[in-house]
Amino acid sequence: MALNDIPLFDEVLLRNLPVDNQVISEPNMDGLRLRPLCTRDFDRGFMKTLAQLTDVGDVSPETFIDRFEEMKRLGNHYVVVVEDTDNGSVVATALLILERKFIHACTTRGRVEDVVVCSSVRGKGLGKLLVSTLTLLAERLGCYKVTLECKPAISSFYERLGYTVSEELYMQRRFGH
Ligand SMILES: CC(C)(COP(=O)(O)OP(=O)(O)OC[C@H]1O[C@@H](n2cnc3c(N)ncnc32)[C@H](O)[C@@H]1OP(=O)(O)O)[C@@H](O)C(=O)NCCC(=O)NCCS
Numbered sequence: 001m002a003l004n005d006i007p008l009f010d011e012v013l014l015r016n017l018p019v020d021n022q023v024i025s026e027p028n029m030d031g032l033r034l035r036p037l038c039t040r041d042f043d044r045g046f047m048k049t050l051a052q053l054t055d056v057g058d059v060s061p062e063t064f065i066d067r068f069e070e071m072k073r074l075g076n077h078y079v080v081v082v083e084d085t086d087n088g089s090v091v092a093t094a095l096l097i098l099e100r101k102f103i104h105a106c107t108t109r110g111r112v113e114d115v116v117v118c119s120s121v122r123g124k125g126l127g128k129l130l131v132s133t134l135t136l137l138a139e140r141l142g143c144y145k146v147t148l149e150c151k152p153a154i155s156s157f158y159e160r161l162g163y164t165v166s167e168e169l170y171m172q173r174r175f176g177h
Pocket of ligand 1: 150
C-alpha cells in the first residue's frame with residue numbers, strides 16, 4: 001500500500017474543542033495545521049520530529065504503514081500532528097491512547113504520550129496546543145482521567161496545563177530492546 005492522506009481518525013473530533021478559552025473551530029493557525037496523522041506524514045518528516053524526543057530506530061515506509069493500520073484498526077490511538085503548510089513538513093506531534101477498563105463501571109482512561117515540538121518552532125505555543133487538544137479530546141471521548149509520564153524537569157510545562165503530580169510511583173521493567 002502507498003502512503004496517503006487518509007487520517008488515522010475522524011478530524012471532526014478535533015473541531016470545537018475549547019482550547020485555551022478559544023474555540024478552535026477551524027484548527028488552522030498561520031501556516032500551521034493541527035490534524036490527525038496520515039501515512040504520507042512519513043514523507044513529511046514525522047519520524048524526524050519524533051527523533052527529537054527519543055531514538056526512533058530504522059523504520060521503513062512499509063513498517064510505518066503496518067503500525068498505522070494497526071492503530072487505526074484498534075481505534076484507540078489518536079496521533080495528532082502540526083503541519084507547516086508553507087513547506088509541508090510535520091513540526092510537532094503527540095499521541096492520546098485510550099485504555100478500556102472494567103473498573104469504575106467499565107471506564108476509560110487516557111494517556112498522553114510522545115509529545116514533541118521541533119526545536120525550530122518551540123516557544124510558540126504548539127506544545128501547549130497539542131497537550132490541551134489531546135486533554136480535551138480525552139474528556140470528549142469519555143475518559144475519567146488522563147495521565148502522562150515526564151521527566152521532573154518538564155513537569156511545570158504540564159502543570160501549566162492543569163496536570164498535577166500524582167502520589168503514585170511510575171515503575172517499569174525493561175526488556176532490552
Ligand atoms: C516540551 C515541549 C513539547 C514544549 O513545546 P513548546 O511548543 O516549546 O511549548 P509552548 O511554547 O507551548 O510552551 C507552553 C508553556 O510551557 C512553558 N514551557 C515550554 N517548555 C517548557 C519546559 N521544557 N519546561 C517547563 N516549561 C516549559 C512555556 O514557557 C510556556 O509557558 P506560558 O504558557 O506561561 O507562556 C518541547 O520543548 C519539546 O518538544 N521538547 C523535547 C521533547 C520533550 O521533552 N517532550 C516532552 C516529553 S514528556
